[in-house]
Amino acid sequence: MSSPALRLGPLSVRVRPRHLLASSAVVVTAAAVAVVSLAVGEVPLAPARVLAALTGRGTAAEALVVLELRLPRVLLALAVGAVLGMSGATTQLTAGNALASPDLLGVTAGASAGAVTVIVAADRPGASAPLLALGVVGAAVLGGLVAAALVALLLWWVALDGLQPLLVGVGVSALFSGLVSGLLVSASIDDAARATVWLTGSLNARGAQELAVVAVALPLLVVLWAMSSRLSTFALGADVARALGTSTARTVTTALVISVVAVSLATAVAGPVAFVALVAPHLARTLTASPWPPLGASAAAGALLVTGADLVARTALAPVLLPVGAVTALVGAPFLVWLLVRRRNP
Amino acid sequence: MVARAHPAVAAAVLCAALAACAAASLLVGTRDLGAAAVLDVLRGASDDPEAVAVVAGQRLPRTVVGAVAGAALAVGGALAQAHTRNPLADPGLLGVTAGAALGVVGGATWLGLGTAGGAVWTAFAGAAAATTAVGVVAALASSRRDSGPAALVLAGAAVSALLSSVTGVLLLLDLSALDVYRFWTVGSLAGARGGEALAVVWPFVVAGLVLALAQGRALDVLALGDDTARSLGRSLTGTRVTGVVAVVLLVGAAVSCVGSLGFVGLVAPHLVRRASRGDHRSLLPLAALAGAVLVLAADVVGRLVVQPAELPVGVVLGVLGGPAFLVVVARSARRRQRRSRSARASARASARTAPAAR
Numbered sequence: 001m002s003s004p005a006l007r008l009g010p011l012s013v014r015v016r017p018r019h020l021l022a023s024s025a026v027v028v029t030a031a032a033v034a035v036v037s038l039a040v041g042e043v044p045l046a047p048a049r050v051l052a053a054l055t056g057r058g059t060a061a062e063a064l065v066v067l068e069l070r071l072p073r074v075l076l077a078l079a080v081g082a083v084l085g086m087s088g089a090t091t092q093l094t095a096g097n098a099l100a101s102p103d104l105l106g107v108t109a110g111a112s113a114g115a116v117t118v119i120v121a122a123d124r125p126g127a128s129a130p131l132l133a134l135g136v137v138g139a140a141v142l143g144g145l146v147a148a149a150l151v152a153l154l155l156w157w158v159a160l161d162g163l164q165p166l167l168v169g170v171g172v173s174a175l176f177s178g179l180v181s182g183l184l185v186s187a188s189i190d191d192a193a194r195a196t197v198w199l200t201g202s203l204n205a206r207g208a209q210e211l212a213v214v215a216v217a218l219p220l221l222v223v224l225w226a227m228s229s230r231l232s233t234f235a236l237g238a239d240v241a242r243a244l245g246t247s248t249a250r251t252v253t254t255a256l257v258i259s260v261v262a263v264s265l266a267t268a269v270a271g272p273v274a275f276v277a278l279v280a281p282h283l284a285r286t287l288t289a290s291p292w293p294p295l296g297a298s299a300a301a302g303a304l305l306v307t308g309a310d311l312v313a314r315t316a317l318a319p320v321l322l323p324v325g326a327v328t329a330l331v332g333a334p335f336l337v338w339l340l341v342r343r344r345n346p
Numbered sequence: 347m348v349a350r351a352h353p354a355v356a357a358a359v360l361c362a363a364l365a366a367c368a369a370a371s372l373l374v375g376t377r378d379l380g381a382a383a384v385l386d387v388l389r390g391a392s393d394d395p396e397a398v399a400v401v402a403g404q405r406l407p408r409t410v411v412g413a414v415a416g417a418a419l420a421v422g423g424a425l426a427q428a429h430t431r432n433p434l435a436d437p438g439l440l441g442v443t444a445g446a447a448l449g450v451v452g453g454a455t456w457l458g459l460g461t462a463g464g465a466v467w468t469a470f471a472g473a474a475a476a477t478t479a480v481g482v483v484a485a486l487a488s489s490r491r492d493s494g495p496a497a498l499v500l501a502g503a504a505v506s507a508l509l510s511s512v513t514g515v516l517l518l519l520d521l522s523a524l525d526v527y528r529f530w531t532v533g534s535l536a537g538a539r540g541g542e543a544l545a546v547v548w549p550f551v552v553a554g555l556v557l558a559l560a561q562g563r564a565l566d567v568l569a570l571g572d573d574t575a576r577s578l579g580r581s582l583t584g585t586r587v588t589g590v591v592a593v594v595l596l597v598g599a600a601v602s603c604v605g606s607l608g609f610v611g612l613v614a615p616h617l618v619r620r621a622s623r624g625d626h627r628s629l630l631p632l633a634a635l636a637g638a639v640l641v642l643a644a645d646v647v648g649r650l651v652v653q654p655a656e657l658p659v660g661v662v663l664g665v666l667g668g669p670a671f672l673v674v675v676a677r678s679a680r681r682r683q684r685r686s687r688s689a690r691a692s693a694r695a696s697a698r699t700a701p702a703a704r
Contacts, residue, residue: 097434098499104434157676166434167616171672174609178664181532185658189525196524200514275507282500326514329507336504340487340497 022288023297030304034078037311038070042319072211073203076269077307077324079214080203081276083266085302086221087259088277089284089293093234094252095166101278105165105256106147106172107264108272113176113183114143115271116195120187136198137210137268144264147172152257165256201273201325203310210269217262221299224258228295231255235292275329276302279336286339305332353628356621360635364413367642371409372401374646376654407541412645412659413638414544415600416610418551420637421558421630422597423611428565428626429589430499437597437611439499440590444506445476446601448513450530454523455516465530466543466602470550472509473598480505481590498586533605533660535645540603547599554595555634557588562627565589569624609663610637613671640667 053066233241280302281293313322386392387401422437449472487497614637622629648657
């Protein structure tokens with residue numbers, strides 16, 4: 001499909017109307033869902049009042065509910081979704097594999113191992129004080145970064161094309177998941193239940209500390225996005241990418257290391273929210289009719305998915321708060337099936 | 347090394363390794379029996395009731411279960427990888443593991459099946475139902491557009507995720523189901539449930555293996571791409587349906603015996619892929635042997651490291667198998683790197699001499 005281009009001297013930007021339209025639609029929907037999420041809850045507010053509170057024109061009570069209680073959670077959902085979506089697209093592009101997701105790169109399992117260790121060790125007599133002082137979030141960040149460092153080291157050591165990075169991740173992942181299942185089996189049933197809630201992925205009872213952690217990941221996304229034109233050459237295959245002047249090994253290593261660090265931070269705050277990193281790129285690709293998963297639209301789709309799922313998780317069985325990870329797949333999977341079976345040209 | 351050997355040599359090495367692991371599995375345990383006593387029991391000539399109980403009652407069944415489950419998972423994984431043409435596919439991809447897990451948890455929640463051993467049928471039924479759903483979605487998807495294996499992969503991922511999240515919600519609401527599930531999901535050969543389950547499901551394993559091995563030739567053709575396979579006269583639908591049925595039979599039976607051990611199915615085919623030289627008729631049997639060796643070896647190690655207790659085989663496979671797999675990947679990657687570097691160097695050398703020749 002040919003598309004118009006904007007040229008200004010040596011600069012030219014291709015204008016892809018479908019891509020622009022679909023991406024902005026996803027961003028607008030995500031923003032709308034976020035506003036609805038700020039409005040819905042124990043104290044229902046009209047969307048207009050929410051916007052007033054956001055711009056500082058609301059009453060003190062509205063400001064408390066919107067800005068203090070609900071906003072951190074919604075921001076967290078948006079940020080975690082964006083990180084997972086964009087990292088998913090990066091992994092799928094660099095691996096040239098529709099099944100690839102950062103979960104396969106071992107950081108999710110690493111963060112889980114850290115968090116579960118602290119949850120299980122919390123009421124054991126012999127637990128070491130530094131471990132407990134670390135807290136669940138700290139331990140999850142540590143576990144995720146250890147796994148990320150391991151993956152980065154191995155990537156540098158084996159240097160790679162095609163599937164090697166993911167196979168490396170599979171090995172790291174197996175190691176840490178083995179640790180998690182060992183801990184789960186040896187734990188008391190109450191600790192196992194608490195660990196399971198964390199392992200489902202949840203945004204309940206998160207606050208400023210978690211927001212600060214995930215804020216570190218957002219600049220990483222900007223770097224990834226800046227690499228997107230180089231990354232999209234991988235959609236044509238590593239050989240073509242090389243022929244087009246992309247230094248493939250360096251690009252793959254940089255992009256994957258950035259992705260695993262970002263995902264380990266997101267996982268540390270929200271737990272391993274299932275399915276988002278895998279499905280968001282597919283949603284973005286189908287909606288924008290793009291031949292490869294576009295990074296920006298994938299981030300927006302991920303943010304939409306997590307925010308929407310969290311809204312459902314918060315309200316479906318209210319006042320019981322479901323963990324968001326239990327809902328992402330309930331919302332995302334039927335959508336993916338619908339995308340698969342609908343007619344392309346009705 | 348198995349990696350580059352001739353298929354027959356690789357098969358011989360793996361058979362020897364399997365025999366060694368099986369022998370170790372019979373000999374090793376909390377109770378130190380000695381080789382002579384174990385042999386006596388196997389010949390039926392033992393008069394020590396305790397030795398009979400330990401060897402014939404526990405070690406022999408778990409050895410057989412481990413070998414059969416490992417082989418079934420590995421062949422299931424190889425089939426899934428061949429049919430989706432995706433080397434990252436594991437046997438859980440087609441919804442089998444997620445369906446079986448929902449079967450176990452649903453059985454515990456709704457039917458009150460308190461032990462994992464009672465869950466053989468619910469696990470198997472869950473696996474079969476889930477894979478049928480994946481097949482229907484994939485068939486609908488590929489009749490609408492020509493997307494080939496991608497449809498199967500995405501349908502499997504979607505259905506698996508959906509079932510897992512239902513399982514997750516059930517687990518959050520029901521503590522006793524979680525207690526059953528956490529021991530099921532880790533994958534273990536301990537206790538009597540594996541033997542009892544295998545006594546029920548072995549016909550499925552045999553049928554699955556026969557279907558899989560009969561498919562070897564078709565899989566080689568499928569590896570050339572859908573269009574080529576079709577133009578060579580293969581019925582793609584027939585081949586796919588047979589393959590999916592074989593995966594359900596093999597993996598459904600294996601996970602209802604030992605719980606979910608997805609790693610074996612993913613890794614075993616990779617370990618023997620180079621030795622098989624792209625021929626599925628040797629890849630499938632070699633993968634079966636490798637899978638059996640992996641599970642038995644992990645089980646023996648799990649019994650040795652924390653005596654008198656034992657580590658579940660799933661934990662050992664992850665904690666030791668993961669790094670071991672990393673070593674294999676890294677070694678083969680470095681070897682390939684060295685080779686391509688020397689190829690580049692010789693290309694440069696010939697480029698330098700070329701002008702002189704002209």
